Amino acid sequence: MAPLVGLARCLVFLSLARDVVPVPSPQSIRSDLTILTHNDLYGNSSTRQAATIVLSARGSRSNAESGCKALQETLWDPADHTELDFLRYLEYENASDDIGHYWIRSRSNTGCRAITTLGKIKAIPCDTKLPALCSQSAPLGSTSSNNTGPAWQTTVRTGEATVVGYRDKLAFRFLGLKYASYPARFTYSAYQAPRGQVSALAYGPGCIQSSCTDASCSEQCLYLNIWTPHLPSNARSSKKAVMFWIHGGAFMSGFGSDTTFDGGSMASRGDVVVVTINYRLSTLGFLATSQSKSRGNYWLSDMVAALDWVQNHIQDFGGDKERVTIFGQSAGAASVRALLASPRAKGRFSRAIMQSCPGGTGYSLYPSIAEATNKTNAIYAANGCTQQNEAGRLACLQKADPAKLVTGTTTYNFPVVDGTYLTSSELLLDGSGPSLDVALMTGVMRDDGAPFSSFSKSLNASQTLTDQGYDADDILGSDLFPVPQSGNATLDIFNLTARVATDAMFRCPTQSTGFSALKSKVFPVVYSYEIDRGFQLVSWSPNPRTCEAPKTAEDPLGDPNLPYWKCHSGELYYEFGTAIREGRQPRDQEDIPFSQYLLDTWTAFGRTKHPNPDLGFLQARGFTNTSAVVKKITPWKPTSARDLKLRVLDVRPRDEGFREVKQCEVLKLPMDYYLDSSHSADVK
Numbered sequence: 001m002a003p004l005v006g007l008a009r010c011l012v013f014l015s016l017a018r019d020v021v022p023v024p025s026p027q028s029i030r031s032d033l034t035i036l037t038h039n040d041l042y043g044n045s046s047t048r049q050a051a052t053i054v055l056s057a058r059g060s061r062s063n064a065e066s067g068c069k070a071l072q073e074t075l076w077d078p079a080d081h082t083e084l085d086f087l088r089y090l091e092y093e094n095a096s097d098d099i100g101h102y103w104i105r106s107r108s109n110t111g112c113r114a115i116t117t118l119g120k121i122k123a124i125p126c127d128t129k130l131p132a133l134c135s136q137s138a139p140l141g142s143t144s145s146n147n148t149g150p151a152w153q154t155t156v157r158t159g160e161a162t163v164v165g166y167r168d169k170l171a172f173r174f175l176g177l178k179y180a181s182y183p184a185r186f187t188y189s190a191y192q193a194p195r196g197q198v199s200a201l202a203y204g205p206g207c208i209q210s211s212c213t214d215a216s217c218s219e220q221c222l223y224l225n226i227w228t229p230h231l232p233s234n235a236r237s238s239k240k241a242v243m244f245w246i247h248g249g250a251f252m253s254g255f256g257s258d259t260t261f262d263g264g265s266m267a268s269r270g271d272v273v274v275v276t277i278n279y280r281l282s283t284l285g286f287l288a289t290s291q292s293k294s295r296g297n298y299w300l301s302d303m304v305a306a307l308d309w310v311q312n313h314i315q316d317f318g319g320d321k322e323r324v325t326i327f328g329q330s331a332g333a334a335s336v337r338a339l340l341a342s343p344r345a346k347g348r349f350s351r352a353i354m355q356s357c358p359g360g361t362g363y364s365l366y367p368s369i370a371e372a373t374n375k376t377n378a379i380y381a382a383n384g385c386t387q388q389n390e391a392g393r394l395a396c397l398q399k400a401d402p403a404k405l406v407t408g409t410t411t412y413n414f415p416v417v418d419g420t421y422l423t424s425s426e427l428l429l430d431g432s433g434p435s436l437d438v439a440l441m442t443g444v445m446r447d448d449g450a451p452f453s454s455f456s457k458s459l460n461a462s463q464t465l466t467d468q469g470y471d472a473d474d475i476l477g478s479d480l481f482p483v484p485q486s487g488n489a490t491l492d493i494f495n496l497t498a499r500v501a502t503d504a505m506f507r508c509p510t511q512s513t514g515f516s517a518l519k520s521k522v523f524p525v526v527y528s529y530e531i532d533r534g535f536q537l538v539s540w541s542p543n544p545r546t547c548e549a550p551k552t553a554e555d556p557l558g559d560p561n562l563p564y565w566k567c568h569s570g571e572l573y574y575e576f577g578t579a580i581r582e583g584r585q586p587r588d589q590e591d592i593p594f595s596q597y598l599l600d601t602w603t604a605f606g607r608t609k610h611p612n613p614d615l616g617f618l619q620a621r622g623f624t625n626t627s628a629v630v631k632k633i634t635p636w637k638p639t640s641a642r643d644l645k646l647r648v649l650d651v652r653p654r655d656e657g658f659r660e661v662k663q664c665e666v667l668k669l670p671m672d673y674y675l676d677s678s679h680s681a682d683v684k
Contacts, residue, residue, distance in 0.1 A: 023164055024070045025155040026233035031057030031067055033154070033231045035136060035171055038086040038622055039269045041577040041592050041599070044140055048622075050081035051136040051169055054090065054102070057233070061112040061124075064103040064132030072151045075105040076133035084119035085622040091117040092620030093238075103132035141168035142581060143259045148201040156231060158316035161194035165226075166201055170268035174226040174317065175257070176204035179277070179309035180302065182220045185398045186287055186294040188301040189222055191308035200226075203257035207278050207285070210407040211253055219402055221278045224306050225256055227263030228273040230318035239320035241607040244310060244349065245276045246303065248330030248569075251362075251413040252282050252406070260537060265577030269596070269621075270603025273319035277306045279335075281413070282406035283379060288372045288416040289394055295369060295418040300338055304421070307339075307348040325351035325606040329572065333357035333442075337364060338415055340436060341427040351609055353602070354442040356568055359509025359669065362414035365682055366425050375412050382410035429516035429674040436523055439609040443529030443646065444510050447565035449501025451542035459489045461496055468497055475500060478666040494546070498565060500667070503660050506568075508669035511644070511658045516674035518641040527611055528639040528646035530659065533560060533594055534570025535579055535587075541567075549587055557587045574598040590651045593625040598649065600626045601636075611647075612636050629653065644671070 026033050037051035053076075055067045068074050078084055091100060101114040101124065112126040115133070124130065138152045139145075152166040156174065165174035177200050180189040204223030206212055230240055245261055247254035256276035263274030279285065279302040288296030311321050326349045328336045333354040339345040340352060361367060380386070383404065385396035397405075405411070417425055424433065456464040461483050465472035475481050481500060484492040507530075514528045536547040547567035549558030558564075573579040574595040579586070586592050600623060605611040612635045618627040633654070636647045644658040664670055673679055 023150070023153045023155045025157060026231045027157060028155075029055065029057075029067045029070050030233060031055040031131075032233050032237050033071075033172075035167060035169075035229050035268065036086060036089065037136070037170065037268060038083065039170060039265060039577075041265055041269065041580065041595050043580040045580070048083045048086075050083055050086060052076045053134040053136045055132040055134060058129040058131055060129065061103050061106075061126040064130070067132060068134035071134055071154075073134040073137060075103055076135050077105040078115055078119065078121065083622070087115070087117045087119060088622070089620040092616060101130050103130050105135075136169065138167045138169050140170065141173075141262075141264065143583070153201075154231065156316055158313045159193045159195070161196060161198050163194065163198045163200050168264060170264040171227045171229050172231055172317075173264065174200035174228075176200055176202055176223045176225065177309075178204065178222060179224045180222040180305040182222060183298070185219065185284065185402075186289070186298065186394065188293070188298055189305045190301070191305045191312070193312065204278070206255040206257065207281050208402050208406050209249075209253045209281050212255075219284065221280070222302055222305070223256065224275055224277045224309065225263070226273065226275055226314075226317050227267040228318040229267050229271060230273075232316070232318055235315070237318075239315060239323075240271060240273045240318050241323040241603075242273045242275060242310065242314055242319040242321070242325065243270075243603065243606045244307065244324055244326045245274065246279070246326065246328035246332040246335045247276070248328065248332040249281070251286065251299065251331045251334075252411070254281070254331075260539070260572050260578055260582060261576055262578055262581060263576070265581070266575075266599060266603060269577060269599055269623075270606070272603050272606050273314060273317060275306075275310060275314070275319075277303065279303055279306075283411045283413070284402060284405055286412045286414060286416075287376060287379065287397070288369045288412070288418070289376060290369060290390055291394055294394055295420070296372070296416040297418045297421040300335075300342060300415065300421045301344075303335060303339060304342070304344050304348070307345060311348055322350065323606070324349040325353060327353035327355065327602070329355035330358065330568065331363070334363040337427050338366075338422060340438065341424065342421050343423060344421050349438065351439045351606060352441070353605065354440070354510070354513075355571065356444050356448050356506055357442065357510060357513070358505050360505070361682065364426060364509055364513075365680070366415045366417050366422055368417050368425070372412065372414070372416050378410050379405070379412060382408070425680055426674070429513065429520055429522055430677065431520035431522075433522070435521060438523055439525045439527075439605070440517065440523045441527040441529070441605055441611060442510055442514055443531065443649075444502070444506045445534060445566050445568055445570050446530055446532045447498055447502055447534075447547075448506035448568045449504070450498035450546055450565040450567045451540075452505060452568070453494060453497040453501045453543070455490060455494050455543065456497070459493065461493050464493050464497060465500065468501075470497075470500055470504070474666055478663075480663050480666055494543070498546075503663050504667050504669065507660055508664035508667055509673070511661075511664065512669060512671055512673040514639055515641060515644060515658075515671040518639060519672075519675060525609070525638045527605070527636060528644075528658070529649050530646055530656075531571050531598075532566055532648055532650040533574075534564075534566035535573045535584060535591060536567055536570050537572060538582060538584065540569055555587065557585055560587050560590065571598065575602050593629075594651055596623065597626045597629050597653075601649070610636070610638075
């Protein structure tokens with residue numbers, strides 16, 4: 001465990017022992033607690049900084065003051081702010097039976113005052129029973145600074161545990177919650193209920209991977225994190241939809257604590273509860289053997305255990321266990337696909353979003369344990385485990401250096417058909433499997449494959465395609481993939497291979513998934529999209545500058561209106577609303593409004609099973625930018641097998657038909673790919 005993590009966990013127990021100011025909870029205050037703010041995603045540069053903590057329980061003005069004091073706050077003073085329209089959400093949500101009046105701070109000699117949801121203030125008898133608005137003085141967290149001190153701490157009681165988290169300006173944060181009893185290496189995890197006093201002030205260690213094998217990573221890494229705008233005081237309190245995020249990283253890397261996925265903005269602006277998780281990676285998460293307790297898919301057992309934790313406890317953090325959306329990108333999307341295919345995950349979620357889900361073996365097609373044997377044997381040999389029987393070799397590997405098991409060329413990182421967590425070689429979309437009562441949204445970035453192509457030293461298009469593993473004769477002979485003629489031959493050939501990679505790896509498998517699922521009626525509804533605007537991650541931008549908007553003298557941060565590739569992972573800052581938090585300044589006047597729109601769209605799907613933000617919700621929150629977009633466009637309709645429409649997500653969203661359909665046929669990935677049983681031969 002990293003020293004800072006250990007220090008944070010020790011500090012919480014000191015705070016729990018304080019006699020003067022105990023850590024408050026909704027139960028001790030006897031009221032639901034809700035953090036309400038506008039949150040336009042501009043961070044500390046926003047002109048709309050008003051925030052309040054809503055105490056929904058009705059009481060006298062004296063009761064309201066006591067409740068705020070327990071939070072180390074005072075009654076809220078609207079005179080400190082000019083923008084009050086965010087209060088309208090209190091009426092929209094029916095947070096109080098007495099819609100419209102909330103205790104606020106009184107000025108000297110003015111008696112007791114209340115404010116309406118329209119911002120009107122009037123004198124009220126002090127013994128009137130009203131809900132209250134408290135000040136919210138917790139600072140906005142950042143990647144470099146998060147104040148977890150006693151003033152901001154809050155406890156949640158769940159099961160037999162008391163969990164201590166903290167708040168920042170946007171949300172209550174509970175980090176590093178252990179969700180499973182840690183299993184022996186190469187065995188399956190299972191949900192474990194929290195018990196006793198639990199610190200949730202700092203992220204738990206990440207799962208061991210090649211980029212992180214020091215004290216900040218561990219084999220004991222099964223932790224989840226929660227961001228919530230709302231803490232209930234009892235079981236009858238209202239609950240929020242849950243967004244359960246699964247990180248990508250080719251099943252080899254990644255963290256639930258990656259600040260790209262900080263859930264504060266999504267929870268605050270989207271009015272949802274956000275959960276992120278760690279899960280075991282590389283050989284430690286995937287090694288498949290013939291031994292009954294070690295048949296692979298330990299990573300998938302981790303996800304099921306985390307979903308079980310959510311089903312048992314998320315209601316105490318304000319979440320609705322009946323409205324859980326699993327969503328992920330890249331290998332995270334492949335994880336969503338595997339959870340949809342897994343009988344062990346059934347009933348634990350009702351919505352799913354697959355973002356840039358790769359096709360092919362390991363991501364959409366699962367080999368058998370026998371087909372993984374050669375790789376398993378190579379791992380044994382690389383670690384000196386040469387015993388005659390597999391039980392002996394496995395026992396040897398269980399003692400091997402974990403850092404060696406996740407690095408180098410001799411690793412394993414693919415799902416397998418283990419017979420329990422995965423019982424078929426794929427998510428069955430041909431009608432032979434069960435229908436799933438799960439709303440599905442799926443799509444890609446416009447140039448998803450560009451980071452997985454490469455600049456070639458050859459100026460011969462045929463040779464370059466062959467070197468990158470494609471059938472050059474079919475591709476070039478089709479006349480459907482012309483080589484651009486810009487005068488820069490190297491860039492022109494990259495343009496070709498990036499297009500082929502996007503189609504082959506992402507677009508064609510994704511579109512076939514949607515078409516096949518609809519044809520076979522696997523899901524009740526499917527929404528298809530493609531994103532035509534990208535904001536590449538600081539931490540991952542392959543083939544430098546191809547995925548970045550070109551910089552000009554007029555636009556030194558980049559001009560998104562000029563041509564550039566909209567690459568894999570280019571939507572993540574937008575959907576989580578973390579661009580500014582991660583140090584990316586807006587390149588133009590559209591970057592943050594587009595982030596607002598994408599976040600609002602994703603969370604609308606989580607709340608309602610369709611991705612059209614409700615105008616009433618938007619107007620109540622004061623989200624004028626997204627409201628303006630929604631008013632100008634037609635509603636996003638589900639895709640149908642007879643009308644293969646996708647929503648193009650850009651500054652001006654629009655509908656188009658599925659893209660590159662003829663090109664997908666050339667690549668032998670036609671619309672009916674997942675309906676044709678012969679594709680199972682692609683499993684290697």
